[in-house]
Amino acid sequence: MIYMIITGLLCGALLGFVMQRGRFCLTGGFRDMYLAKDNRMFYALLIAIAVQSVGVFLLIDLGVFEYSAGALPILSVIVGSFIFGIGIILAGGCATGTWYRAGEGLIGSWIALAGYMLMSTMMRTGVFGPLNQQMQTSSVLPTNSIAETFGINHWFIIIPFVAVVLFIIYKQLTKPKVAIPKLKAKRTGLSHLLFEKRWHPFVTATLIGIIALIAWPLSAATGRVFGLGITTPSANILQYLTTGDQRFLNWGVFLVVGIFSGSLIAAKASKEFRFRMPDVKTGINSFIGGNLMGFGATLAGGCSIGNGLVMTAMMTWQGWIGLVFMILGTWTASYFVFVRPRQKAKAAKLKQEVTTA
Template sequence: MIQMLITGLFCGALLGFVMQRGRFCLTGGFRDMYLTKDNRMFYALLIAIAVQSVGVYTLIELGVFEFNAGTLPLLAIIVGSFIFGIGIVLAGGCATGTWYRAGEGLIGSWIALAGYMLMATIMKTGVLVPLNDKISSPQLSTNSIPETLGINVWILIGILVAIVGWIVYKEVTKPKVFIPSLKAKRTGLAHILFEKRWHPFVTAVLVGAIAVLAWPLSVATGRIGGLGITTPSANILQYLTTGDTAFINWGVFLVLGIFIGSFIAAKASREFRFRMPDVKTGINSFVGGNLMGFGASLAGGCSIGNGLVMTAMMTWQGWIALVFMILGTWTAVYFVFVRGRQKNKAMKASVKTA
């Protein structure tokens, strides 16, 4: 228990700190791909995936642990990931983003987190277990991309690294756009950690490195897996309502660590403050949180579990889930932002002509 407490909190705190300071928000990244054609955060995600893939498969080659991709519940992944994508727009953040934004004092994220934990628990051990099992029951025999294609996994990793390297080169060689920054109030390491704007690509490398670190730390406690948010979030509520210590695992301390790390970063950078949402935003946050919990439970992972970890493990589950998360996000963005603006313009026009 002590080992889980220390290493889980440590890894989570690192992740929460880095994500808060680097503003590593996949919801905003997926949204901006559609609204403003800004792909930088998506590129950052690819960097984190590539870093983790190289690191984790190196550990596997060294015999630190073994990984089995298992079977592929294709229907559940498609449906769940699409619903999850819709949910993160309404909630104002993905699963990990909700944890770290809660650490900043954003009450809307606390509301979303409550809905997320509640629905994930209902899906995993509550009345919706039969529905979850039924949708997940059609299984394809293999989930491993290299096994399906009959090639060595390092070929796929090499292709990914090459693509990411080309993207990074193209991005960093673009003409720089001058963005005025606030006058520095701190110097040295304090300025870098708590004041300086972090480049998304630097943040991505750090996130990828932490994702690699999570594997041996988690495996050492008997949990074969890396970063994961949905099941540990449900485990917290399951433990609180049943008192069963079997629900306490390394992942629980990981997600609690994300909250703590984000809180430390937000306080030190003077970004922490309690912010109460209006009624509409609060309702959207709770509904979005429930959709996240439903979708992530069904798909077997969230934007981190599937979008970062299972992609790095070169599974069909990860990459298919990532595609449908993005499609779900774009669908919600269209109806929430694009159609909303169109309605507002139409209403203003009708008022002027009245």
């Protein structure tokens, strides 16, 4: 138990610290792909996937632990991932992003977390449990592993993927750089690097990939053979608090608590922590978004981390299909939340100008 608490908290704290300082936000990244045609955060995600994938499969081949991807509930993954994508736009952050933004003092993230944890619990042991089970058992394909589907060794998928990621990195880093005005440094040395200097998204992604890799053997040592995970542990926290049943306390629970703690430390040290109360509309959207996140992530078997980072690294259909529909969900929500209101406002302004002319 002590090992589980210490390693879970430390791994989570590292992840929360790195995400907060690197501003690693997949919600913003997916949204910017559509609104700003900016793919940098998506490329950063691919780096984290590649780092984790190489490391984890090396550990598996060395016999450190065994892992089976199981079957693929394809309908559940598609529907759940799309709903999750809509939810993270309304909530203003994905599952992990909401945890680390809560550590910065953002009250809207606390509201989103409440909805997220509540709905995740309801989907597991509450009134929506039967619906979740029915969806999970319908339209199930026997093989989730991409390598097993094609009858090839997993390295025949991982190596080409890593090569593509390296090519993307090369193309991005050799682009002509846009001059960005530098603020006068107030700190020096390590303090400046950790708490003041802007972190490059690719550096942040590499660190996240390493942390995601470390999570596997640490978690497996406690009997939980999986890497980073947010949705189930978040539900487990509420289940433990409402039942007192210690069976809900696992490595993942301490991981998410650590994410909050690490982000809080980083935000305090960088003087970015402050309580920020949302307006009524934002608060309502955050709660609705949190509920959609909990519903979608549970149905899909993972969130932007569980499916988008971990199951993609394991080269599963669930991970990559989930990631695609997650992104489609964010684009759909971004259209209705950001694009359409702007179009209506622009049309109304044009109509007013014509009327007054």
